[in-house]
Amino acid sequence: MLQITQLSKSYRSGAIALRDISFTIKPHSFTAILGPSGAGKSTLLRCIPRLLQPDQGQIWFQGLNLTTCSTKELRFCRRQIALVAQQSNLVRRRSALANCLAGRLPELSLWRCFLNQYPTSLLVEGLSALNRVQLLDFAFQRADQLSGGQQQRVAIARALTQGAGLILADEPVASLDPNSAQVVLSLLRSLCQQEGLTVICNLHQVEFAKQYSDRILGIRAGRLVLDTPTDELDEADINQIYRPSSLEKD
Numbered sequence: 001m002l003q004i005t006q007l008s009k010s011y012r013s014g015a016i017a018l019r020d021i022s023f024t025i026k027p028h029s030f031t032a033i034l035g036p037s038g039a040g041k042s043t044l045l046r047c048i049p050r051l052l053q054p055d056q057g058q059i060w061f062q063g064l065n066l067t068t069c070s071t072k073e074l075r076f077c078r079r080q081i082a083l084v085a086q087q088s089n090l091v092r093r094r095s096a097l098a099n100c101l102a103g104r105l106p107e108l109s110l111w112r113c114f115l116n117q118y119p120t121s122l123l124v125e126g127l128s129a130l131n132r133v134q135l136l137d138f139a140f141q142r143a144d145q146l147s148g149g150q151q152q153r154v155a156i157a158r159a160l161t162q163g164a165g166l167i168l169a170d171e172p173v174a175s176l177d178p179n180s181a182q183v184v185l186s187l188l189r190s191l192c193q194q195e196g197l198t199v200i201c202n203l204h205q206v207e208f209a210k211q212y213s214d215r216i217l218g219i220r221a222g223r224l225v226l227d228t229p230t231d232e233l234d235e236a237d238i239n240q241i242y243r244p245s246s247l248e249k250d
């Protein structure tokens, strides 16, 4: 589904965020990315749909090279890739349903957008997505009147309404209590297992990565230092990712 080869990215500030990263993601899998703060996890996720331009390397998504494809092809691929961030970035005053439909506004005429006149078929898709994240009862509630966990589930429903097959989740549970975090991660997991989506999820909690992912990638100082099936993760692997920087060789 996704193949990254020799990806590197530095910022104008001089920070080298990614160094020669390569990995392949299988369809329907849940991959967790672990790494200390500043390791490059968010940069990596943002490079995939080219929200950030990598300096070097290639990103292949469903057979298309996103680093060289046309703008039209990139736009088409971006519909299939959704980024879910730590803060759900919902429009606070709009309903859960309106937020779900936001990703589809470009395909509507101007007057429909202006008057909030959505075609029935699109409303049904939005409601169906909210049902899949078990928030149908909250469809008409304002986003800012939902809990943090519910807001994250609306963000996931928005990704589903968008038609995304790949969800890039950047610390989606960082601001949630443990129970709400479990609900959100269980949901992402079941979307992989039951509905065939693919998830790549940046996490800071090793326990969550162990509990929900099939595979763990470890990033440290911009380098991929670990790529392992989750059930083979051991203490040495965790040290490899998080060992104190005073022990760095480079």
Ligand SMILES: Nc1ncnc2c1ncn2[C@@H]1O[C@H](COP(=O)(O)OP(=O)(O)OP(=O)(O)O)[C@@H](O)[C@H]1O
Binding pocket: 011, 012, 013, 015, 016, 017, 035, 036, 037, 038, 039, 040, 041, 042, 043, 044
């Ligand atoms: N917009 C930016 N401009 C300059 N440097 C940046 C920018 N964004 C990130 N960096 C730098 O790039 C490196 C990687 O940052 P990134 O945000 O990808 O790390 P991260 O692993 O997501 O960290 P965290 O776990 O804290 O979210 C860091 O050294 C950071 O300071």
Ligand SMILES: [Mg+2]
Binding pocket: 041, 042, 043, 170
């Ligand atoms: Mg980050």
